[in-house]
Amino acid sequence: MPPESTENPYVEEPPTEFEPVESLDETEAREQADLLREAIRYHDRRYYRKADPVISDRVYDALFARLETLEDRFDIDSADSPTQRVGGEPVDEFETVDHVAPMLSIDSTEDADEVRNFADRIEREFDGVSYVCEPKFDGISIEVVYEDGQLVRGVTRGDGREGDDVTANVRTIRSIPLQLSGDYPEFLAVRGEIYMPRDAFQAYNRELVERGEDPFANPRNATAGTIRQHDPTVVAERPLDCFFFEVLDASREWESRYAEDETLPEFGLRVNEHTTRVDDIEAAISYRDDILDQRDDLNYEIDGVVIKVDGRAEREALGSTARHYRWAIAYKFPARTEETTVRDIAVQVGRTGRLTPVALLDPVDVGGVTVARASLHNPDEIARLGVDIGDGVRIERAGDVIPQVAEVLDDGDGHFEFPDSCPVCESAIERDGPMAHCTGGIACDAQLRESLVYYGSDPGLDIDGLGERTIRQLLDTGLIERLPDLYRLDADELAGLEGWGERSARNLIEAIEATEEPPLADFLSALGVPHVGPATARELAREFGDLDSLMGASVDELESVDEVGDVVAGEIHDFFASEANRAVIEELRNEGVEPQSAEMSGGDELAGLTIVFTGSLDEYTRSEAQELVEAHGGSATGSVSGNTDYLVTGENPGATKVEDAEAEDVERLDEDEFEALLADRGIDPT
Template structure:
């Protein structure tokens, strides 16, 4: 392959993989098999290694995230981020149009844009490179979140060669697609965490996380819609939108140029209905005068521009009858109440159920009674929500609805932990929905990824008493003849299932640990625990204090882990899984040393660092011949200390005269 051919192939693979990554992580709509994606990624990595001069600094082969932000720096906006005036009715839009005409005459156009329900963001580019990302804040200053924004696939970190100025600012909205929101919220519920109410809250909460690696796990998207420069480059807003598209920015294609207010109203009426077919939430339409000179002529009020206005859609609300309240038991034992409603059309779909969240929602906020007439809304919510009760239609003698005291599945008395809203069924080894839910979680793609074994099959095998525990899955091979007699499974499907089960034994320790379904132990936590404790035996023997010494493990997680392993039935299950050949030891990867400058030296890393994560410092030490210890002793050579280091470690290191160094001192040792 010639260098020119390699250059073209690297560029083509980079573009293709970026699109696949965007489809998978952001849109939650993959268009390629994982295996095929991995092979293309390997091909690109090999080409980049052979021809490094053609590699893109933002290549898909480069891991995104990992930087820890101790606190967000407040940055003053070069141009204030003003809010828009809002209106909810067409008459006020007509009045806005009349004010504009009175000021600048009849010769002008409007640009209509979808109003995304997300988080406003200002991006500064210097010489074509993303230099800074700042939130709206109070309009005059906001938080710098550059590290987190760099993880968003649709935001270019470096622009291709173009006619853009050396310094400019572009503004837009960071948001989360609905499918991604549903998937991530389900993961939170499965892990016993409180779900977010809507995609906007999830996006906003994600952008304020301090670990950009965790931000990268939560797929965000961004539409850009406002260009700001020292010198005006274009005559109209529409021209600027067309230009920034060519520069490589993600601009919404639904925007329209309208010649009069009638066109604006048609655009609004169209999207009032069509918004429910989008993959993301919008809550209105933004209307802007197109010509920049006319914008300057119209000017600003103290809070908002006179040349733009926001039309907000009314939240869809309907009235219907509450038929009953039922209860769902999740795999963690959390009991969630659900309102069963008389079917009613809402936001283009027929609604039969609505979320009630927890006991307080039923007894305190709504004070629900049997067969109440309720108002249901879907504005900004994925799942319909009961907003209030029509007390005028409450039936005489209707009894208040009381939250259940015992599990609807196994009749065990429910418990409620202090400080938490949810009630839980503690019978995790005998409650059918919990047992089935745990096994379904275990076989899932992000855990053991067992091909040929799906959720429905798990339910069938449980009902037919083939499996009651995760370990029983690995004994199905001894009952293949019995499975054939069920009639539900053909020989080929049974063989595929047994092959998938056998292959799952190759999954690494962190996947097994995540698959166990310990409350609060999600994917990231599982990886951190495995990296710190190395084996399941070390983890089971760890005290709460030793657990919280591990990176990102707090008191709540530590308490959940110690409680889980204190249960003898859980320990017995681990032993059975060991006997089946599951991986319960971290696989040490061979390290290619960058140098031997730290050979013979031992280190412990503790605290939070501004430029590196602890894992990155660990890699630096090991790649230069150093060794990481698990506890402080007289044999320790150095304690690498960051901010918020535990006082016990500091005291012990000082007592043993262990040298305490910074991350900069460490880097100086190998430079």
């Protein structure tokens, strides 16, 4: 029974219904907040360091939410409160600070005889040497400093003498206590290894793959990329963990490294359960072989073991070189090569909706490159290989570049079943031969970036200032998460982004607002409906007149439109039949976007004429020229056929259209001749 349980009601079977905050005075609020902090620290220790929780996640969340409410309402937050782990303000750069004590590197070898030579040198100077053996974690070394039991600094290893102050990021890692427990020393600087657990790494990579983003190559890269994030809230969202294994400096002394390992858990500092002490170097070598056998069953990456002299007195006498300790050696494992295990299979959703299955692997060396994923190409390839989660496989790099599963080594039963719905948006999956595509379109988050870029491009609504770089920044900062969020952007928030000012922010807002009443054809093209470019969008707008009529059209009605065949008609129908897509369109309308009906504003002066444009015109964009023709009753198509009356050519015309016009005996007009045609028909384009 924990010592807190007799006085703290939130430790064992805690209540989750609380009296209204309004009924508390500040003294009562402070008392309750102190009890909640104490209890949450206890539950964190049980969950993150002992893997033995005593309450459910739901109860924990209720206690945490109550503490947040009290701290916010009464302004009583504290630096060591568990609520401070959610992150802080971003920083522009990390400050470089000196280490309390040098964090040197360790000599390494894969040769057992070199390990024996290491021991011989030591044992010539000292009798009865014991060694501490521990896994060599493949993560990021960190110095964590406590004063009066409170975490005051976290510093990366850097060059061993100084490193980056990443305290704000370290504070978000729940296995690193903000406040020590037990009989801790007044000052304590301890070395640890931050890492990403293997199961968490695979889950995180799966999310990246499904969103169409590049996954991390291995857990170490994921850890390094996370701990150096300038925004602590990003770090707080990623699954980092930590083991501690060395006291760098303290206001208390220990006689041996193993004695440290026995004491650190009393302070709430997590140590590794596989650390042990042995009496001779042969036992240390056997330890390495035993850990190698267990390697695949551990939930963290290791690349060997570290063998250290246990006694403090012997360590101090041995000292160090300028770069490494003389009292430790790393006995490394051989690299995994070519053969590995499939830990998961994720289905990646590309920017165009194409689905690609990806095998997430235990990292393996293939031709000198660490590989943690491999393409499975398509559902038919999965069936051909017979590959499933948990299978042993052989990996090769196709063309010495792209990793792929070449062979399944385990002859298991069956294979991975390809999903029927998109893993990102749950829309139906459409099969086209061996290929598979998500039908989610604008409602699929994995396709969002490409959808946004296209929406603001020239074939879409031509929003000035909304290029790919801007879209990436808006997504990365969380200002937009869905297409309709474009119309919810705030000029002040935009102006606060890097590279923005009040004028540029206002210009973009005004450019977006100017698209709230787009021509129906432009809006249809901007949505990125499969196979619907500007020319087809104009035909659809002419045929159906308004958006609601088009959204309710049957496949047969769609197929009757010029340039729309049966396959395209089915794609258009499915796009507008999707509840998710319709919801996005409804959101856009709620934000004031109302496509304008395709009405012939200038009459029917060009009725019966079909005109194609190619090349660059001086007075019009191609889209403007096409809209002008259609506004006066003509048809502006994207390709030349026997029904075409005129091909209008500007600078650098397309060779194919010119050749087709010659073959079909279609009359060619330059821009001046096109304007003369308009004038002859009584059309004033101004």
